Amino acid sequence: MRNDNKIKVFLVDDDSVFLKSMEIEFSYRNEFVVETFSSGELCIQNIENKPDVIILDYHLDGINKTAMNGLQTLDKIKEIDRGIPVIMLSSHDKIDIAVSCMDHKAFDYVVKSETAFVRLQKAIEIIFRYQNIENELHQYKDKM
Structure with a gap:
């Protein structure tokens, strides 16, 4: 849930350097609260x-070679709560991976690069824009 109007972000990556760099990037922005995890299980x-x-x-x-992969983790997240938006990250810029992620109900797919953080911020902005529109529609329907 939003904490004092801050967006709670879970960062999940087994690449400790990338994970730390993303944590730092998000932490510099006052609108985010960040929790990091090195595995899907965590x-x-x-x-x-x-x-x-x-x-x-x-x-x-x-x-850990026997750890859950990203798609398995995504599926488990969606089992628990379909409403949590998940943005998938990969160092591979392959259309079949992106399509697979979307088939598993990921909100977006971002390639790890020097522009990844900007793309992640934009995707998060879009998520909350959609949620605001949905809320307004529900309010409108309730008034009818």
């Missing part, structure tokens, strides 16, 4: 902390 164990958005690495087998 993310799932903490899902009761109600993130507003989850940024999830497609490959999560760098530390």
Whole structure:
């Protein structure tokens, strides 16, 4: 849930350098509260902390080869709460991976690059714009 109008972001990546750099980028912005996890399992164990958005690495087998991968984690998140938007990250710029992520109900797919943070911010902005529109529609319907 939003904490003092801040967006709670879960960052999930087994690449500790990338994870730390994303944590720093988000932490510099006052509108975010960030929790980081090095595995899908840790993310799932903490899902009761109600993130507003989850940024999830497609490959999560760098530390533990038997760990849940990104798609398995995404599926589990959607089992628990379909309403949590998940943005998938990958170092691979392949259309089949992007399509697979979208088939598994990811909100967006972002390639890890020097512009990844900007793209993630834009995707999060779009998520909340859609949610505001949905809320307004529900309010309008309730008045009818």
